[in-house]
Amino acid sequence: xxxxxxxxxxxxxxxxxxxxxxxxxxxxxxxxxxxxxxxxxxxxxxxxxxxxxxxxxxxxxxxxxxxxxxxxxxxxxxxxxxxxxxxxxxxxxxxxxxxxxxxxxxxxxxxxxxxxxxxxxxxxxxxxxxxxxxxxxxxxxxxxxxxxxxxxxxxxxxxxxxxxxxxxxxxxxxxxxxxxxxxxxxxxxxxxxxxxxxxxxxxxxxxxxxxxxxxxxxxxxxxxxxxxxxxxxxxxxxxxxxxxxxxxxxxxxxxxxxxxxxxxxxxxxxxxxxxxxxxxxxxxxxxxxxxxxxxxxxxxxxxxxxxxxxxxxxxxxxxxxxxxxxxxxxxxxxxxxxxxxxxxxxxxxxxxxxxxxxxxxxxxxxxxxxxxxxxxxxxxxxxxxxxxxxxxxxxxxxxxxxxxx
Numbered sequence: 594x595x596x597x598x599x600x601x602x603x604x605x606x607x608x609x610x611x612x613x614x615x616x617x618x619x620x621x622x623x624x625x626x627x628x629x630x631x632x633x634x635x636x637x638x639x640x641x642x643x644x645x646x647x648x649x650x651x652x653x654x655x656x657x658x659x660x661x662x663x664x665x666x667x668x669x670x671x672x673x674x675x676x677x678x679x680x681x682x683x684x685x686x687x688x689x690x691x692x693x694x695x696x697x698x699x700x701x702x703x704x705x706x707x708x709x710x711x712x713x714x715x716x717x718x719x720x721x722x723x724x725x726x727x728x729x730x731x732x733x734x735x736x737x738x739x740x741x742x743x744x745x746x747x748x749x750x751x752x753x754x755x756x757x758x759x760x761x762x763x764x765x766x767x768x769x770x771x772x773x774x775x776x777x778x779x780x781x782x783x784x785x786x787x788x789x790x791x792x793x794x795x796x797x798x799x800x801x802x803x804x805x806x807x808x809x810x811x812x813x814x815x816x817x818x819x820x821x822x823x824x825x826x827x828x829x830x831x832x833x834x835x836x837x838x839x840x841x842x843x844x845x846x847x848x849x850x851x852x853x854x855x856x857x858x859x860x861x862x863x864x865x866x867x868x869x870x871x872x873x874x875x876x877x878x879x880x881x882x883x884x885x886x887x888x889x890x891x892x893x894x895x896x897x898x899x900x901x902x903x904x905x906x907x908x909x910x911x912x913x914x915x916x917x918x919x920x921x922x923x924x925x926x927x928x929x930x931x932x933x934x935x936x937x938x939x940x941x942x943x944x945x946x947x948x949x950x951x952x953x954x955x956x957x958x959x960x961x962x963x964x965x966x967x968x969x970x971x972x973x974x975x976x977x978x979x980x981x982x983x984x985x986x987x988x989x990x991x992x993x994x995x996x997x998x
Contacts, residue, residue, distance in 0.1 A: 668791045672734050675741035679721070682744055692758060693747050697721040699765040706766040711753040713746050714766045716776045742780055749779075846939040847948075850899040852906035854937055856944040860915045876961050883958040894930040894953025907935060930956070 679697075683690050701718045717739045724736060750759055768776065838844040869877055876883055898904075911917040924931050930953035937945035979986050 675737040678741045702765045706769045709771040712750045714768045848937045854945045855947045889956035893956040895934040895950045
């Protein structure tokens with residue numbers, strides 16, 4: 594699919610006249626005269642181009658010489674596109690086609706345009722008159738290219754004016770030097786982008802979904818490139834970027850409880866009493882000694898709990914390692930704030946760490962005097978000065994593997 598060429602559904606042959614006639618045959622009968630020529634007075638006619646009826650009209654579409662047909666695609670060349678562009682625009686019967694028709698036979702004014710750019714005057718006057726007989730193929734291609742250039746220039750004028758009419762007097766003036774440079778720029782872009790070989794174009798019709806599907810894809814690509822695609826404005830409307838975290842699990846490290854992914858190591862039977870000071874030993878052996886009488890605020894403990902079925906799977910996981918203990922207190926009714934919510938923290942693609950949110954219990958426990966009070970805080974580490982010749986700095990930390998609370 595070629596993005597920057599109009600997509601035509603008509604049959605196209607190698608002969609210019611019969612190909613142009615296939616376009617004209619798609620117009621209502623009142624736009625053609627009795628001899629099969631395009632009516633010059635028709636508001637949708639390409640004035641000055643008398644075209645005979647095609648000798649191939651009686652043939653089925655699949656048997657017209659020079660056409661490579663498929664279920665959804667026809668072929669076209671840049672030269673044919675230039676030749677068909679004006680008639681194709683007139684066939685649309687839109688406000689732009691009416692505007693374009695009014696500009697086809699503008700007389701050249703003796704006044705020179707004072708604008709550096711828009712509105713752009715017609716680049717060539719009389720280009721839509723009847724071609725002189727005996728023109729060579731090169732001259733005919735040049736003539737068709739100038740017609741296509743006129744269509745593009747008028748399309749830019751129509752866009753600049755906000756899809757409204759422009760004074761024909763302005764469009765008939767002599768182009769200024771800067772406007773002539775704009776013509777040369779447009780022509781160079783058309784020539785640079787025009788493929789030298791045949792290219793495929795989609796057929797179209799009221800009930801042909803291929804055109805709508807491909808245009809939707811093209812519109813999405815153009816929008817992503819930052820080019821405005823709104824039908825009523827000439828500004829970039831922006832492009833919604835969907836949030837997609839499924840490609841990298843690290844983007845969502847914390848998830849609700851899933852006992853099947855938890856990795857719990859050890860049985861919790863190691864007794865650390867002999868390594869603790871008296872203050873720490875009391876808190877280690879009898880944790881309730883740290884409690885004091887207060888009820889934490891609602892924001893000091895987790896209020897959302899996981900489904901009972903998932904909590905049951907967690908209890909079985911703990912029980913299999915001898916870590917499950919049954920309280921003789923109904924915490925749900927008497928001390929709901931002490932309930933701990935366990936959730937998953939990503940470890941790798943196959944398993945997660947176990948994290949316990951025990952803010953409620955922490956809120957009713959007193960402080961314990963221990964060696965941690967002598968640990969430096971983060972800002973203190975920034976003030977350390979080490980003599981690399983005679984000193985070294987080491988930081989040693991330890992923790993229970995795969996468990997945090």
